[in-house]
Amino acid sequence: MQKIAEETPPKARAMINTFRAFGYNLQTAIADIIDNSISARANNVWIQYEWAGEKSWVSITDDGEGMNRNELIEAMTPGSKDPKDDREEHDLGRFGLGLKTSSFSQCKALTVLSRKKDHNVIKRHWDLDFVNETGKWNLLDYLSDGVFQEPLEKLDHGTTVLWEKLDRLVGNANIKNEAARIVFLEEFEKVEDHLSLVFHRYLEKKKLTICVNGNKLTPWDPFMKEADGGQLIAQEDLDRNQVKVKCYVLPHISKLNPEERKSAKADDWYRFQGFYIYRNSRLLLYGDWLGLFPKNEHFKNARILVDIPNTLDHDWKIDIKKATATPSLTVRKDLVRLGKMTRKAAGAVHRFRGNQIMLDDSITSFEFQPVWKARKTRDDVRHYYINEEHAVIKSLLDKESISASEFRTALKLIGETTPVESIIQFHSEEPDSHELRQNQAEPDSGTIELAKMMYRSLKSSGLDRELAIKQIFNIEPFNQYTQLIEYFE
Numbered sequence: 001m002q003k004i005a006e007e008t009p010p011k012a013r014a015m016i017n018t019f020r021a022f023g024y025n026l027q028t029a030i031a032d033i034i035d036n037s038i039s040a041r042a043n044n045v046w047i048q049y050e051w052a053g054e055k056s057w058v059s060i061t062d063d064g065e066g067m068n069r070n071e072l073i074e075a076m077t078p079g080s081k082d083p084k085d086d087r088e089e090h091d092l093g094r095f096g097l098g099l100k101t102s103s104f105s106q107c108k109a110l111t112v113l114s115r116k117k118d119h120n121v122i123k124r125h126w127d128l129d130f131v132n133e134t135g136k137w138n139l140l141d142y143l144s145d146g147v148f149q150e151p152l153e154k155l156d157h158g159t160t161v162l163w164e165k166l167d168r169l170v171g172n173a174n175i176k177n178e179a180a181r182i183v184f185l186e187e188f189e190k191v192e193d194h195l196s197l198v199f200h201r202y203l204e205k206k207k208l209t210i211c212v213n214g215n216k217l218t219p220w221d222p223f224m225k226e227a228d229g230g231q232l233i234a235q236e237d238l239d240r241n242q243v244k245v246k247c248y249v250l251p252h253i254s255k256l257n258p259e260e261r262k263s264a265k266a267d268d269w270y271r272f273q274g275f276y277i278y279r280n281s282r283l284l285l286y287g288d289w290l291g292l293f294p295k296n297e298h299f300k301n302a303r304i305l306v307d308i309p310n311t312l313d314h315d316w317k318i319d320i321k322k323a324t325a326t327p328s329l330t331v332r333k334d335l336v337r338l339g340k341m342t343r344k345a346a347g348a349v350h351r352f353r354g355n356q357i358m359l360d361d362s363i364t365s366f367e368f369q370p371v372w373k374a375r376k377t378r379d380d381v382r383h384y385y386i387n388e389e390h391a392v393i394k395s396l397l398d399k400e401s402i403s404a405s406e407f408r409t410a411l412k413l414i415g416e417t418t419p420v421e422s423i424i425q426f427h428s429e430e431p432d433s434h435e436l437r438q439n440q441a442e443p444d445s446g447t448i449e450l451a452k453m454m455y456r457s458l459k460s461s462g463l464d465r466e467l468a469i470k471q472i473f474n475i476e477p478f479n480q481y482t483q484l485i486e487y488f489e
Helices: 012-021 026-039 069-075 098-104 128-134 146-153 178-198 200-204 258-263 266-272 329-354 391-397 404-416 420-429 445-460 465-472 482-487
Strands: 044-050 057-062 109-115 122-127 158-164 209-212 231-238 243-249 274-279 282-288 302-308 372-376 382-386
Touching (some): 012 128, 026 044, 026 098, 069 122, 098 122, 098 158, 178 200, 178 282, 200 282, 258 266, 391 404
Parallel strands (some): 044 209
Antiparallel strands (some): 044 057, 109 122
8 A cells, every 4th residue: 555645844943942942051052063173183172151141152163184075064053963873983973953952042143164185174153043033044154253163174174163142151241241151151161170070081182172261171080090099999891891880989078188188079078079080081961860869978989980992882871962972781780780889989988087987985805995975875866965074074084173274275176076977878778867956845954054154154244134044045055945044043
């Protein structure tokens, strides 16, 4: 039976605006453009941007192979590649949409200029306002200002991607709008950080140089392979040796000097824990446990590198933005196993540093005496208290009176040894063990005596009874026991 077919091309106005809704931000959009530069075998990428209010612009220029007229038109055509087609190993593209979707997510005017070796510069331009006005797929031969062609004129070959009408980033902001300008510049600071991480392996191996407004980016290695105390604890090849996994545990933060902590973004390690998925050395997804584990303060030093080839894009469900990935069923169990092992090793870093065992007052098999101790009640709620057997605390308790300097020393000791890491560790392992303290119905004798002593002290300083009582009830834990008033005479 003969099939009757009718061609129904998508409407230009509807489709081209749909391309704006793929969920890119400025960082991921620019990274997607650089993917094209790498696929074109570029050695250098120059990113330029200028604040000019609603006339602000961004350009990304590379020294890749460049394109002839037919190649440029194809590159500007939506869906120019079949994701099922075989690709060269270095090719970071898949859908033939990246250039358009990433660009349109940020701007309404996209111009691509290109030149092949021994050829002149050619250009093509999409203007979404013009497409919306005409309702047609009109690709223009247009450039708003010849100055944007100058970088390519200085190269033997390469490509420039130019974004204008940055409605998502600056809208119709006036050039004198200082708040908008600051936001614009802050976004490009995030771009530099993002590119330093996403392309760090290219930058480390000198395969690629990226400059942003003249600033040459340095690679940021999330695994701190050169850091003191960092460990590669395991490595395996999975899925017929196609997937390569390396498990790292970062050093404890105390091993890093202030400069190292800053460059390692140590304050944000909680967010960066998890799997790091690379395809052809390009980081796709990072700081994510892929739904296999929850994030936890206890495991913030755990990072697992996973390398996949572009032939596994479909199996791993790599999306257009190259920002999500789902491990294939063939490797999921192995990733769970390696994840558990890495998390356990990362937890040991904090467990050692926190001296948890020494805190536990149910264990008495060693002589070391910490300032703080921890005990569990019958309800499995953990309480922390000062250890009266600690040498310094015990010596002060044995005295009839102590001096102000001795008291200050005790306070400093208690403050500096507060077991913050162990509290975090305990809470990570047993969240229910740290319930909010329940107020006792009646104050104990120690609280009563302390309140009476404070009352006498305030009275002797010249305060009348009412002010002294008011001041006491502004202090913990006395504010919990209004019945203390009967002891103030």
